Amino acid sequence: GENVEQHPSTLSVQEGDSAVIKCTYSDSASNYFPWYKQELGKGPQLIIDIRSNVGEKKDQRIAVTLNKTAKHFSLHITETQPEDSAVYFCAASKPPGGFKTIFGAGTRLFVKA
């Protein structure tokens, strides 16, 4: 079955620097790749997603890139702020409906002021 590996498990950056989190997936049929941010005591919040027909997507300080050939995708956060500190999860799913969503293990991001 599908397997999603996520690295690093912990990431510490200085405020204003960029943060990059990488994920690889095993099933080439996967076609939808969401990223979730989970703050302490809260449920995961969808922050950005990308589909397999797109190579890159941006939303303000957040961007996601997808390399279908290599089966990996990455989350890029620029100009990090202390409020970006959270656990980030990548995920992969495939049709139909994509509801066998497989989540990565998570990356705990610390942004130091």
Next chain:
Amino acid sequence: SAVISQKPSRDICQRGTSLTIQCQVDSQVTMMFWYRQQPGQSLTLIATANQGSEATYESGFVIDKFPISRPNLTFSTLTVSNMSPEDSSIYLCSVARDTHTDTQYFGPGTRLTVL
């Protein structure tokens, strides 16, 4: 997106007892799911809550331990039965608007501690 609420937000229970968690969505959705997130871990799908029929359980999860109800398109419950300390986790409800949309939205979670 969808506004999802869960009750209770947290609870502390004695082993051997059962707890029912409620999930309410602000609009009708086709798909509702229940996940478990153990401390410091990722999300594991327990089951898909089907309206009008039995839930579909993932490997390692059974109906006797995690009975699920879904009486309509905006509400579902998950019961954690005969609890043990190993059931201490965050239980999350998620929804997707229809079967053609992969995007899932999560509720705030229920933090369960079993003593």
